[in-house]
Amino acid sequence: MGKALSWLLGGRKPLASHLLLAPASLWLIFLLVIPAGGLIVLSFAKNGPYGAIVWEFGLHNYARAFDPKYLPVLFRTFAFAAATTVVCLVLGYPLAYYLTFRAGRWRNALLVGLMVPFWSSCLVAYYSWMIVLGKEGLLNTALIRFGFLSEPIGFLYTPFAILLGLVYFYLPFTVLPLYASLDKVPRSVIEAAYDLGAGRWTAFWKVTLPLSLPGVVAGCILTFIPCLGDFLTVEILGGPRYYLLGNLISNQFMMAQDWPFGSALTSLLLAGLVGGLWLYQRWEKA
Amino acid sequence: MDPPESAASPAPADYLCLSGVSKSYGPLTVVRDVSLAVARGEILTILGPSGCGKTTTLRIIAGFESPDGGRVRLSGADVTDTPAYDRDVHTVFQHYALFPHLSVADNIAFGMRMDKVPEDEIKKRVPEALAMVKLSGFESRRIQSMSGGQMQRVALARAIAGRPAVLLLDEPLGALDLKLRKEMQLELKGLQRRLGIAFIYVTHDQEEAMTMSDRIAVFNHGRIEQVGTPGEIYEMPKTSFVADFIGGANIFSAKVLRGEPGRAHLLLEDEHELNVPLDANESLPGIGARVKVAIRPERVKVFYKDELPFGLIRFDAILKDTVFLGDACQIYLQMFKKNPERLTIAWAGGDRYAVHDDMDVPVIAAVDPEDVYILERDNG
Numbered sequence: 087m088g089k090a091l092s093w094l095l096g097g098r099k100p101l102a103s104h105l106l107l108a109p110a111s112l113w114l115i116f117l118l119v120i121p122a123g124g125l126i127v128l129s130f131a132k133n134g135p136y137g138a139i140v141w142e143f144g145l146h147n148y149a150r151a152f153d154p155k156y157l158p159v160l161f162r163t164f165a166f167a168a169a170t171t172v173v174c175l176v177l178g179y180p181l182a183y184y185l186t187f188r189a190g191r192w193r194n195a196l197l198v199g200l201m202v203p204f205w206s207s208c209l210v211a212y213y214s215w216m217i218v219l220g221k222e223g224l225l226n227t228a229l230i231r232f233g234f235l236s237e238p239i240g241f242l243y244t245p246f247a248i249l250l251g252l253v254y255f256y257l258p259f260t261v262l263p264l265y266a267s268l269d270k271v272p273r274s275v276i277e278a279a280y281d282l283g284a285g286r287w288t289a290f291w292k293v294t295l296p297l298s299l300p301g302v303v304a305g306c307i308l309t310f311i312p313c314l315g316d317f318l319t320v321e322i323l324g325g326p327r328y329y330l331l332g333n334l335i336s337n338q339f340m341m342a343q344d345w346p347f348g349s350a351l352t353s354l355l356l357a358g359l360v361g362g363l364w365l366y367q368r369w370e371k372a
Numbered sequence: 373m374d375p376p377e378s379a380a381s382p383a384p385a386d387y388l389c390l391s392g393v394s395k396s397y398g399p400l401t402v403v404r405d406v407s408l409a410v411a412r413g414e415i416l417t418i419l420g421p422s423g424c425g426k427t428t429t430l431r432i433i434a435g436f437e438s439p440d441g442g443r444v445r446l447s448g449a450d451v452t453d454t455p456a457y458d459r460d461v462h463t464v465f466q467h468y469a470l471f472p473h474l475s476v477a478d479n480i481a482f483g484m485r486m487d488k489v490p491e492d493e494i495k496k497r498v499p500e501a502l503a504m505v506k507l508s509g510f511e512s513r514r515i516q517s518m519s520g521g522q523m524q525r526v527a528l529a530r531a532i533a534g535r536p537a538v539l540l541l542d543e544p545l546g547a548l549d550l551k552l553r554k555e556m557q558l559e560l561k562g563l564q565r566r567l568g569i570a571f572i573y574v575t576h577d578q579e580e581a582m583t584m585s586d587r588i589a590v591f592n593h594g595r596i597e598q599v600g601t602p603g604e605i606y607e608m609p610k611t612s613f614v615a616d617f618i619g620g621a622n623i624f625s626a627k628v629l630r631g632e633p634g635r636a637h638l639l640l641e642d643e644h645e646l647n648v649p650l651d652a653n654e655s656l657p658g659i660g661a662r663v664k665v666a667i668r669p670e671r672v673k674v675f676y677k678d679e680l681p682f683g684l685i686r687f688d689a690i691l692k693d694t695v696f697l698g699d700a701c702q703i704y705l706q707m708f709k710k711n712p713e714r715l716t717i718a719w720a721g722g723d724r725y726a727v728h729d730d731m732d733v734p735v736i737a738a739v740d741p742e743d744v745y746i747l748e749r750d751n752g
Contacts, residue, residue, distance in 0.1 A: 275471060
């Protein structure tokens, strides 16, 4: 600890820059680096009776994680994350485009509106979705009232409800980076395309879209990655049939009381994400 | 103010012609009743201070803005309602507006690809356009790796590669340093002569306008103050704005005493009588009317001894200040006893007055009446 502090405050850089860095560094060290390190250590330990931890180290938790019975969970998790990302992109790009180029003086109000779901707890949001989607919920009542249905449909606890919840929660994660990168495309560059004979569609495909690709990639990453770890959505809207990786992990900690196995699953997910991002960065630089 | 001479004449083929063009944003009118004709192969500069409506006028010609009133004609056809991508007009933007995700060659080929020019023709024309802007061999370079001057050249090559009828340039040299700007001015002029197409050049820099233009349209508050060759604009400014904006001028108030054919007797600042010439098409404003007159600083001669050449009008003046500028010297004179605050600026070449640091000494200022221009009625 003393060594870390002297490393932090010593060196050739002026003290002020260390002071600027210090709060965030300490925060990250105590709340991210140390817990994550502990988690990794824990993942090599053994599970005892009644959730006790036996400090015998080995790879047995990892061997268990690769058991084929967990493959469907892994597959389902990636499928939901990918589907959420695609739906968010399809819904989010036109929205971000509208915000950037068409919203005019409503732009800031709409941006705030986009952020509103973040201000309420997502638990509250999901419980309100239950009210909408339930057997006697708003959606069923409305569909029956207007004669589209004769009997209520179970919308809840279906893949549709999960996807709806995920898209609802992660849409701003897609839209905000898209908005930021579309906003950085100079209007004069788009005008230059018109000037040189490109119609609206051509100008969009040849200029606006390629220049907003960094935002597309950032938006997809920011949506896809948290989706992989999401468990609350399935917990509330999906039910046990559609358990995802996040539920599997949270169950190890909450229900099965098998912290070492949960740690191993978490470490694998973390390694997969870091590896994936690293590969992406290498590909981007090449 | 006289209407611009181009207003009445119809547009022959190959001309760009604006007639009565206006544009407002809400309550703010930025372009008022602008009429202008540009000949094929001419460089016309739109000159004016920022906010005078010059860029908006250019954007109306390009098709990025539609005017509230008036028509735009190009090569005889009315293009007022033609969208930008269908106009045979290309623009060199102020900050280049190159496509950062495309190579130099693809930037230049963009317009030709939109016009469905065959690829083998494009392959020939891209190096041609690059050669014209002295960037041969830069085809595969990335935009981000280029300097401002190089980007400017690529923007130029991209705009001329499609061989438009009219090239619009919106302060194209604004972001370059002074030396590079001077070089590019002459280069642009040479390029325009070779291409033989019309350039419409927007700038707020009067020196640039004088260097580049066949004709200058001076804009102020969304209106054209005067259109003419650089010589006409400088030698015969029609309004005090033009006189003051181009080259600087001493603007005085005067009263018309009497007239004779082609000339007017004026009382300058209620002190000195002058007999000044009138323009051929200028009528005498009327006996007793107050007018504004201009005298260019370089036309005010300053003498320290009695050596007044024949034909000049003599003012007994007091030397108030001199500013040495290297190639010239600025002299501030007190010429009027009734209005001692009113200083007259004179230019003298070389270092003749540079070492003179005696202030408040009597000198003689001399003006040729032929160098005094009547600008407009003084309503103030």
